[in-house]
Amino acid sequence: MDRRKFNGSRFFLVFILTTFIFLMGLWFGQNMLKSKLSEIEKMQNDFRTETSTLEVEYMFLNQKPCSIINSSELSKELYQMGSRLEFMEESYGKNNNDVLSLKGYYSLLEMRHWLFLENVRQQCNYDIKTILYFYSNVRCDRCDEQGYVLTFLRNEYPNLNVYSFDVDIDNSALNMLKEHFNINSFDNLPVIIFGNKTFEGFTPLKTLQNEL
Amino acid sequence: MVLAETVANISIYLGLFTLILFLVTFFEQKKELKNPKITRYYNVDILIPAYNEEYSIEKTIQSVLNLDYPKNKLKIVVIDDGSTDNTYKLAKKFEKQGVIVYTKKNGGKANALNYAIKRSNAEVIFSLDADSFVEKDNLKRMVGYFDNPNVMAVTPALKIYGKGNWLQKVQGVEYLWGVFLRKVFAMLGSIHVTPGPFTGYRKIFFDRYGGYDETTLTEDIEIALRIQGKNYIIENCMDASVHTIGPKTFTGLFNQRLRWYRGFLDNTFKHKYLFSHKYGHLGLFVLPSSFIFIFILLFATLLTVYNLVIGAYKAFLNLNAINFNFLGVWQFDIFNIYIPPFLILGLFLLIIAYLVIMIAKRVSEDNTNIKFDYLLYIILYWNLLALWWFMAIIYKLCSIKVKWSK
Numbered sequence: 001m002d003r004r005k006f007n008g009s010r011f012f013l014v015f016i017l018t019t020f021i022f023l024m025g026l027w028f029g030q031n032m033l034k035s036k037l038s039e040i041e042k043m044q045n046d047f048r049t050e051t052s053t054l055e056v057e058y059m060f061l062n063q064k065p066c067s068i069i070n071s072s073e074l075s076k077e078l079y080q081m082g083s084r085l086e087f088m089e090e091s092y093g094k095n096n097n098d099v100l101s102l103k104g105y106y107s108l109l110e111m112r113h114w115l116f117l118e119n120v121r122q123q124c125n126y127d128i129k130t131i132l133y134f135y136s137n138v139r140c141d142r143c144d145e146q147g148y149v150l151t152f153l154r155n156e157y158p159n160l161n162v163y164s165f166d167v168d169i170d171n172s173a174l175n176m177l178k179e180h181f182n183i184n185s186f187d188n189l190p191v192i193i194f195g196n197k198t199f200e201g202f203t204p205l206k207t208l209q210n211e212l
Numbered sequence: 213m214v215l216a217e218t219v220a221n222i223s224i225y226l227g228l229f230t231l232i233l234f235l236v237t238f239f240e241q242k243k244e245l246k247n248p249k250i251t252r253y254y255n256v257d258i259l260i261p262a263y264n265e266e267y268s269i270e271k272t273i274q275s276v277l278n279l280d281y282p283k284n285k286l287k288i289v290v291i292d293d294g295s296t297d298n299t300y301k302l303a304k305k306f307e308k309q310g311v312i313v314y315t316k317k318n319g320g321k322a323n324a325l326n327y328a329i330k331r332s333n334a335e336v337i338f339s340l341d342a343d344s345f346v347e348k349d350n351l352k353r354m355v356g357y358f359d360n361p362n363v364m365a366v367t368p369a370l371k372i373y374g375k376g377n378w379l380q381k382v383q384g385v386e387y388l389w390g391v392f393l394r395k396v397f398a399m400l401g402s403i404h405v406t407p408g409p410f411t412g413y414r415k416i417f418f419d420r421y422g423g424y425d426e427t428t429l430t431e432d433i434e435i436a437l438r439i440q441g442k443n444y445i446i447e448n449c450m451d452a453s454v455h456t457i458g459p460k461t462f463t464g465l466f467n468q469r470l471r472w473y474r475g476f477l478d479n480t481f482k483h484k485y486l487f488s489h490k491y492g493h494l495g496l497f498v499l500p501s502s503f504i505f506i507f508i509l510l511f512a513t514l515l516t517v518y519n520l521v522i523g524a525y526k527a528f529l530n531l532n533a534i535n536f537n538f539l540g541v542w543q544f545d546i547f548n549i550y551i552p553p554f555l556i557l558g559l560f561l562l563i564i565a566y567l568v569i570m571i572a573k574r575v576s577e578d579n580t581n582i583k584f585d586y587l588l589y590i591i592l593y594w595n596l597l598a599l600w601w602f603m604a605i606i607y608k609l610c611s612i613k614v615k616w617s618k
Contacts, residue, residue, distance in 0.1 A: 003241075003445075004401025004492035011497075014236055018229040022557065029553030036547065080545065087548045093214060144526060145533040152540040205534060 033091060037098055040088065043081050044102065047109055050077075075161055078113060079154065081106060082164060094137050104171050110163045111173055117161060129157070129212065132181070132193040133164040140189040142202040149205045150192075157212055216515055220554040223508050227561050230501065234396045235568070241399045245575060247449055248356035253285045256351065256412075257334035261324035262342035263293040266302055268457060273306050275345040280352055287312065289328050290342075294318030299342075321408070322424035322431040329415075329423050337413050344409035344456040345373060350449075354412055357447040364444035365436070366412045367394055367403060369576040373455035378588060379465060382596070383458040385569065385582055385589035391450065392572035398448035402494035406436040406446060410454040417444070428482075429614055430475025437483040440494055450575050466600065467615065473604035474614045476502075506601050513598035562590060 085106055088099045114130065121128045133150055135143040147164070154162045165174060167183060178184075181193050188200040194211055258276050262269055269290070276288050292300040292315040303313045316327055325339055336358055340346065350368060357366045369391040372384040397403045406413070411432070421438060424431040439446055459465040480486075480499060488495045531538055566586055573580070607614055 002401075003399060004494060006489065006492045006496050010236060010240070011233070014229060014233045017232050017236075018225065021228060021232075021560070022225050025553045025557040025560070028556060029551075032550060036550070039547065083543065083545065084547050087545075087550075091550055091552070145530050148530040148533050148541055152534040152537065155540055155543075202533075 033088075036084075036088065036091075037102065040081065040084055040102055043077070043084070044105055044109065047077055047081065075113070078110060079162075081109075089137065100169065103166060104169050104174075107165055107169055107171065107174050110165070111177060114161070114163050127159055129160045129195075131160065131162045131208075132177075133162055134167050134178070134181070134183050134189065134191040134193075135164060136167050136186060136189050138168060139186040143190045146190040146192075146202055149203070149208065152205065153208055153212070160212065216519055217552065217554060219508070219512050219515055220558070223512055224554050224557045224561060226501075226504065226508065228557065231561065231564050231568070233497075234393070235564070237396050237399050238392070238571070244399060245395070245450060247353050247451070248359055250352060250356045251359055253282050254335045254355050254358055255285050255287075255333070256281065256336045256338060256355065257287045257289055257328070257332045257415075258338045258340055259325055259328045259332075260288070260290045260340050260342050261293055261321050261328075262290060262295060262299050262303065263318065263321070263324075264295045264297045264299060265342035266295075266298040268343045269299050269302050270305075272340065272342050272345055273303065273311060275347075276340065277306070277309060277311070278348055279346060279350065280348045283310070286351075287332075287334065289314065289332075291316065291324040291328050293321070293324040320426060322426040322428070325431075326423035326426065329418050332415060334415055337415050337418070338410055339408055339413075340410050340454075341408040341456060344454055346410055347453050347455075350410065350452040350454065353452045354449045357449065358412070358414060360445065360447075362445045363447050364414050364417045364439045364442075365403075365406045365446045367398075367406050367446065367448045368410045368452040368454040369394070369448075369450050369572075370407050370409055371453055371455050371576070371578065372458045374457075375580070376458065377460055378592075379462065380458045380460055381582075381585040382589050382592055383465070384580070385585050386593060387458075388569050388572045388576075388578070388582065389565070391576050392568050394448045395450045395572075395575075397498065398446065400493040400498060401445065402440075402492075402498040403446040403448060404436050404440065404494065404498065405430075405433050406439070408432050409456045410452075417442075428475060428479060429471045430479060433472075433475055433479045434482070437479055437486060440491065441483055441486060450572075451577055453576050453578065465596075466603075469596075469600035470604055470607065471614050473600055474607050477604060477608045506605075509594070509598050510602055510605070513595070513602075 085099065085103055088102070089096075092099050114132070117128055117130065120126060121130075131150065131153075133146070135146065137143070150162050150164070154160055165177065167174075167178060167186070167189065181191070181198065183191055190202060192199040192203055192208070194208070197211070199207070260269075260272060260276070265272075273288065273290065279286065288306075288311045290303040290306075290311060290313045292303060292313065294315070294317050300313070300315050303311070307313055314328065314331075316324065319327075329337060336355060338351075346368075354366045354368065357363050370387055371391065372380055372387050375381065375384070394403060413435075417439065421442060425434040425438075428434045436446060459468050480502075486495050487499055534540055569582065569586065572578075573582070606612070
């Protein structure tokens, strides 16, 4: 009955081989994700430079400031960054520190872009519509649906700028923004600020279309 | 998602471990692939129990008559188990070629085999299901294993007959995988099923420890576990191909598997003493890992179904919010293409499994093309397997009686 006798050394060899192959697979996957994180980081840096360039141009050419403003490309980049971060959240998990830190910085970039556009809109009388969207990934049942509605609207109306803010991100500028718009409770999420109006809870597509 | 990924990672690690263990064992003991040389021709009885097998019985008997083995050492016995069709009449036609045909009241396959075993004077007894066909060299390749007095049974390489429909193609791949598995189990001294189609038994085992268990759903699992329990050897002859007709309907296959898996559960409980270090690989790895495999398979399947249902519900709500105008939110970004580690490893696992099947094909001298069948197998088989096990466990827990079905 030699063949049936438990062969410990064979099992040990197999354990080593399996663990090695398995760790190689995990390492490969992690590296793939890390390279994506660096890609987002690079995007954020580029975006910061581009926004700053726009701001400087705006300040410098105060003779005809409104003629040079074209921020639609920047908005597109901002959206792409947002959707990529969303993807990273799905892949890495919503509590991953690297993703959260990139997301925090993303919120700041969004605020900066929004404030800049608000300024341009007032100075140049541009027809730029802006939605501020407050959501949570963990404490909001209908935020997913609201996200779909806003993505749809954004694609449908090129003049509409949507800035989404995860209320779970803790940074002082975002906290100030939340305070400014009275986002104190999670019960009312999702919250949409559209012009002077505030919509609490899920807002249907039709309602928002009527406002545009 | 975290739970699903963890379960997937655990399943893949264990799958990889098992597959590598099997491959290492196979190549370490490769010399055992060679069959022992025939030193003498044993007196062999081939028993063919048949119940309503009019569509295949003639072909089965004919394949046995074509065996290359001294005729004075070989007896072919058909036991008609009270068939209500023409089985008995068709078998009788072969009497003039020396085939012995018994007929009796229906009592089940194990009962029919025991009926003939009691009347046998052979040294080695082969059972052969009446829907299975042997190849000319099978006996010559298999009987040499009985030169070792501790060998009580020798199993063949069981394959699905013909190409058939999609369900039979899936079974075809499964059986080829089984060809490899049975050889590795033999190398680990852990075969726990001696299939109905053409397993040979040393007659003395029946004399000492009784015939087939007539109360079980799977007499082939019961007798294999009994042989292991008595510390005898079950061998496998990888190049003795036997072809059996696989069920061609979903219901037929479902009933067959329900019987097999329920029978496996019943018999492993009956022989639970085998889960011990005293039985080496069988007690410490092969039998326990079967149960771990069943648990993971069911857990992973239920989790997948749950995630699919929840995902579909959420997708419905999201699309409903934009009046199902999904093109309005569609955007492609190459950045979002990501293959998680468990998928990469899973793919690696499937490739190794394919190579294993290729090894089984090569050693068992099989030249069928299974590339497309393997794809079908990957897509369908695991879902079917989960369903069969799930139902078998429900039947076991609720003590629901399972009907005997081929």
